[in-house]
Amino acid sequence: MNYDSRKELYQEMIIEHNKKPRNFRKMEGATHTAEGYNPLCGDHLMVYLHINGSGTIDDISFEGDGCAISRASASLMTSSLKGKTLHEASVLFEQFHSLIKGELKPEKDSNILGKLTVFSGVWHFPTRVKCASLCWHTMRGAIEHKTTVSTE
Amino acid sequence: MHRITGLNVSQIRKDFPNLHVEVQGKPLVYLDNAATAFKPQTVIDAIAAHYRTETSNVHRGVHFLSEQATARFEQARDKVRDFIRARKSCEIVFTRGTTEAINLVAYSYGRHFLNKGDEIIISEMEHHSNIVPWQILCEEKGCVLKVIPFNDEGELDLEAFKRLVSPRTRFVSVVYISNSLGTINPIRKIIQTAHQCKAPVFIDAAQAVSHHKIDVQELDCDFLAFSGHKLFGPTGVGVLYGKEEFLEKMPPFHGGGDMISSVTFEKTTYNTLPYKFEAGTPHVAGVIGLGAAMDYVQSVGFEDMTAYEKELLDYGTKALSGIAGLRLIGTAKEKAAILSFIVSGIHAHDIGTLVNDEGVAIRTGHHCTQPVMRHFGIPATSRASLAFYNTKEEIDKLVEAVLKTKDVFR
Numbered sequence: 001m002n003y004d005s006r007k008e009l010y011q012e013m014i015i016e017h018n019k020k021p022r023n024f025r026k027m028e029g030a031t032h033t034a035e036g037y038n039p040l041c042g043d044h045l046m047v048y049l050h051i052n053g054s055g056t057i058d059d060i061s062f063e064g065d066g067c068a069i070s071r072a073s074a075s076l077m078t079s080s081l082k083g084k085t086l087h088e089a090s091v092l093f094e095q096f097h098s099l100i101k102g103e104l105k106p107e108k109d110s111n112i113l114g115k116l117t118v119f120s121g122v123w124h125f126p127t128r129v130k131c132a133s134l135c136w137h138t139m140r141g142a143i144e145h146k147t148t149v150s151t152e
Numbered sequence: 153m154h155r156i157t158g159l160n161v162s163q164i165r166k167d168f169p170n171l172h173v174e175v176q177g178k179p180l181v182y183l184d185n186a187a188t189a190f191k192p193q194t195v196i197d198a199i200a201a202h203y204r205t206e207t208s209n210v211h212r213g214v215h216f217l218s219e220q221a222t223a224r225f226e227q228a229r230d231k232v233r234d235f236i237r238a239r240k241s242c243e244i245v246f247t248r249g250t251t252e253a254i255n256l257v258a259y260s261y262g263r264h265f266l267n268k269g270d271e272i273i274i275s276e277m278e279h280h281s282n283i284v285p286w287q288i289l290c291e292e293k294g295c296v297l298k299v300i301p302f303n304d305e306g307e308l309d310l311e312a313f314k315r316l317v318s319p320r321t322r323f324v325s326v327v328y329i330s331n332s333l334g335t336i337n338p339i340r341k342i343i344q345t346a347h348q349c350k351a352p353v354f355i356d357a358a359q360a361v362s363h364h365k366i367d368v369q370e371l372d373c374d375f376l377a378f379s380g381h382k383l384f385g386p387t388g389v390g391v392l393y394g395k396e397e398f399l400e401k402m403p404p405f406h407g408g409g410d411m412i413s414s415v416t417f418e419k420t421t422y423n424t425l426p427y428k429f430e431a432g433t434p435h436v437a438g439v440i441g442l443g444a445a446m447d448y449v450q451s452v453g454f455e456d457m458t459a460y461e462k463e464l465l466d467y468g469t470k471a472l473s474g475i476a477g478l479r480l481i482g483t484a485k486e487k488a489a490i491l492s493f494i495v496s497g498i499h500a501h502d503i504g505t506l507v508n509d510e511g512v513a514i515r516t517g518h519h520c521t522q523p524v525m526r527h528f529g530i531p532a533t534s535r536a537s538l539a540f541y542n543t544k545e546e547i548d549k550l551v552e553a554v555l556k557t558k559d560v561f562r
Contacts, residue, residue: 002176005505010560019561041501041517042531065531067499068561128505 008121009069009128013076018068023061023078036064036138038130038151043070047138055086060139067131069122074135076116086143092116093136099123100132158456165541167192167448178511181546186331186359186490186537187515188381191445195385198444202437210436211410211427225436228443229426232391235446236376237367242425243399245392246434250358251281253377253392254325256429257354258285260402262323268294270322273346275300275308275337276527277330280520282356286325300326302527306333306482314345321351328360332519332535333482334465334490336360343373352398358382362539363461363488365454368393380438385445389438392429399425406431457540461489464538468547472536475554481533489538492519495554498561500532506560507534507553514550 003009027033027048036045045064052058060081062074077096081089095111098104102123106113122132130151141149165171170190173180182190202224208217210225232244247253262285266272272286276299290297298321300313308326317324324346329336343353352374357366361378368376375394381387394402404411404422408431413421422428449457468491472478477496495503504516515535518525525531536550 004176005509006560009505010502015560042522042525044531067501069502125505128501131501 003124008124011118013118014072017072017075021071021075025061026063027061032142034138034142034146034149036134036149038134043134045074047142049142057081057084069128069131070134073132077135080116093140096136100129159460168541175511176509181512181549183536184513184515185539189384189539191384192448194448195441195444199437199441202440209433221436224440228439231443231446236393237369238393243393243396245426245429246439247390247392248388249379249390250377253390254282255285256392256405257375258289260405262289264403266293266295266322270295271298271320273298273316273321273324275326276302277333277524278327279331282325305484306335307484308337317345317349319349321349324351325354327356329488331359332492332521332524334487335484336486336488374398380442383445385442386438389435389442404428408432460540464542465489467544471547471551481528491536492533494530494533500534503534503557506557510553512550512553
């Protein structure tokens with residue numbers, strides 16, 4: 001099938017977050033950190049979290065190199081996760097994963113994805129799914145105390 | 153209109169059915185020939201004929217179809233011999249591709265004739281397939297890998313090479329044309345220098361074979377390899393050329409049928425060249441298809457092809473250089489029609505996906521040459537690789553598509 005990437009993938013919000021990524025910084029005093037790497041395309045990022053004693057993500061940030069999809073995904077992920085509990089983060093991880101695999105349809109399936117539904121077209125571009133998911137795997141790896149996460 | 157040099161490109165394009173498909177509702181612009189090239193109808197017909205009415209295994213069969221398939225298979229070997237001007241057909245070994253050919257030599261020659269402390273020289277611009285087999289060998293045998301560096305134009309530093317070569321150098325393996333930079337390496341000089349220290353030289357001709365006439369005797373390389381699918385033939389078949397004196401003394405790579413002359417449980421004696429290196433049923437249809445591909449290329453003629461590709465390269469270099477923020481990666485004086493580039497502020501993968509909207513197929517990423525990316529401090533490039541069936545109009549479409557991509561990120 002042919003899909004127009006301009007309509008399905010490179011939405012206004014994605015372009016904007018790529019240009020001005022939120023929470024794009026190294027975090028001093030992070031409680032959890034992991035490095036994510038996609039050997040297929042060379043995308044590389046660090047995710048930093050500060051999780052407080054009651055299991056809430058006080059702060060989250062990232063830095064690294066990658067395509068517009070991976071950068072915008074990390075920017076939107078950090079925006080979504082700030083202030084969330086670890087349980088909510090895990091629900092979001094699962095829902096985002098289903099979304100980019102094309103299993104969760106945001107218009108009919110209940111979800112708490114909010115702005116993250118901007119990635120609903122990614123599944124039409126199988127080679128780009130990992131671009132969107134790398135930061136999420138890295139975030140989960142950090143919480144699970146894995147220091148490096150690879151998409152392979 | 154396309155008749156720029158001696159080539160009638162409009163006519164040639166009719167020979168390649170895959171050029172005439174649509175992508176995203178637009179005519180395909182295929183600029184990914186360094187990854188794999190399209191096949192002319194004659195190649196498709198040769199393979200189809202084998203499967204339709206000429207199917208048989210080769211060697212030893214006494215029935216008509218087997219004799220016919222064996223004859224076609226061995227004719228293809230003779231065609232390869234003539235195509236690269238080898239001395240003898242027994243110097244032509246069919247493999248799955250360039251990668252298997254390199255592994256064959258690294259295992260068979262490397263494990264038998266190289267020892268602890270021996271040095272193997274490769275270059276900084278090798279494809280991973282000409283790095284990893286030697287690293288595996290070094291790890292196993294305690295050999296040392298040395299690397300010829302290149303400059304920022306993407307040209308090998310021959311002075312550095314001369315300093316690396318010593319009596320400890322026991323093998324040299326270099327790429328003829330870089331798949332990610334397009335550089336045509338001065339392999340004659342490399343071969344001569346290596347031979348002064350009696351080090352055998354392997355040439356990875358995966359890219360070169362479709363751009364330049366190759367003469368292994370004139371080059372005096374000891375080994376050379378290429379893949380069928382980059383030479384307008386099928387995937388899954390390739391060629392290892394080796395000088396008879398080397399192949400003769402090397403032990404087999406794979407054991408199995410066809411590579412033996414007699415087997416008992418006490419002792420097996422091996423077949424003669426080249427069969428010693430061809431265990432199991434080969435890719436019969438693939439080899440026959442490769443023969444047809446070489447016939448096709450020879451009917452077009454390298455002289456016109458090379459001249460036309462140079463025109464395309466010059467045109468593409470100028471056209472892409474005119475795009476603000478675009479930088480060509482690989483600007484060697486001696487270059488094949490490969491245009492690798494980066495665009496400031498836009499990742500190669502985004503370029504690849506967005507130009508695809510316009511029907512333009514290019515490759516993006518590290519092109520299995522991560523050390524090259526590291527040299528330039530970049531994660532990836534976009535690469536347009538041209539063949540003699542491409543046109544200046546197609547290059548214009550690439551330029552338009554890149555400009556549209558820039559608009560998205562403005």
